[in-house]
Each structure stands twice: as C-alpha cells, then as structure tokens.
Amino acid sequence: MAKILIADDETYSLRLLQMTLKKTGCELIACKNGQEALDKAQSEVPNLIVMDVMMPIMDGLTALAELKKNEITKGIPVIMLTAKGQSLTRTEAEESGAEHFVTKPFSPTELLAEVKKLLPAS
Numbered sequence: 001m002a003k004i005l006i007a008d009d010e011t012y013s014l015r016l017l018q019m020t021l022k023k024t025g026c027e028l029i030a031c032k033n034g035q036e037a038l039d040k041a042q043s044e045v046p047n048l049i050v051m052d053v054m055m056p057i058m059d060g061l062t063a064l065a066e067l068k069k070n071e072i073t074k075g076i077p078v079i080m081l082t083a084k085g086q087s088l089t090r091t092e093a094e095e096s097g098a099e100h101f102v103t104k105p106f107s108p109t110e111l112l113a114e115v116k117k118l119l120p121a122s
Contacts, residue, residue, distance in 0.1 A: 002026040002119055003046040007037035007063070008081065009055040013104065017050060020108040024115060034058030038066050041073045048118050050111075052104075053082040053093075061096050068097040077118040081106065 004026045008014045018028055029044055031037040035058040037051055049067070053060040060080055067073040077099040093101040100114050 002048070003029060003044060004115070004119075005029045005031065005037060005041055005044065005046040005049045005051075007031040007034065007049070007051040007055065007060065009033055009052065013052065013081075016108075017111075020111055021050070021115065023112060024119065026119070032056075034060055034063030038063050038073075041067055041076065042070065045072060046076060047120055048115060049076055049078045050115070051078060051080060053080055061093075064096050064098060079111075079114060079118070 004021050004024065006014060006017045006021065006028060008017060009032050014030055018030060021028055029040055029046060031040055033055045041049060051060045051063060064078055067076065078097065079100045079102055080093040080098040081102050081104055083104050099118055102111055
C-alpha cells in the first residue's frame with residue numbers, strides 16, 4: 001500500500017488533509033512539524049509528502065531541502081502548502097525541490113488530482 005506523509009501544524013488543516021487524502025486509499029502518516037516530517041520520511045519512506053511551509057521547530061522549506069539532500073528521501077515527490085498571504089511563490093517552492101505548490105485554503109478536488117498525478121501507479 002502506498003503511503004502519504006502529511007505535515008501541518010494546524011489541527012484543522014491536518015484533519016482536512018487527512019479527510020481529503022483518505023480518498024486515495026493510501027496509508028496516511030501525520031506530522032505536526034518539519035523535523036517530525038523529516039524523521040518520519042526517513043523511517044517510513046512514503047510515496048508522497050504533502051507539507052505546509054510555515055511550521056514550528058523546522059519549517060517546510062528547510063525540511064524539503066533536507067529531504068532532497070538525503071539519499072533515502074531525495075526521490076520522494078513533495079507538494080508544498082502555504083497560506084495565501086505568504087510571500088513564498090510557486091517558483092521558490094519548485095526551485096527548492098517541490099513538485100507542486102498549493103495555496104491554502106485549497107480545493108480538495110484539485111489537491112486530489114495533483115496527488116494522483118504524483119503517486120506511483122498501483
């Protein structure tokens with residue numbers, strides 16, 4: 001079974017992501033900060049990571065950079081999430097190694113479509 005790691009420090013956003021991504025039939029791994037996401041990605045080696053930019057302990061872009069430096073995790077596709085008012089652009093996220101960039105509040109239908117494009121065919 002494919003695994004999706006979700007990292008978001010906001011409880012509401014994390015629940016919404018879980019409810020949305022449950023529809024993929026994948027195993028979901030939830031994390032509350034970038035460091036936890038980095039640790040779980042190395043131990044669980046998910047097929048996809050959906051990660052917020054602004055998180056405590058380690059932000060999403062720092063975690064993304066660390067994931068892309070690590071032999072175990074560098075090939076895992078990453079979708080970055082960020083709130084509308086933040087200055088991070090799609091280009092910055094993609095230059096950091098993200099495969100896709102989604103602005104919150106996100107459309108569950110659009111997020112699912114992107115997730116399905118990035119998940120390996122089962």
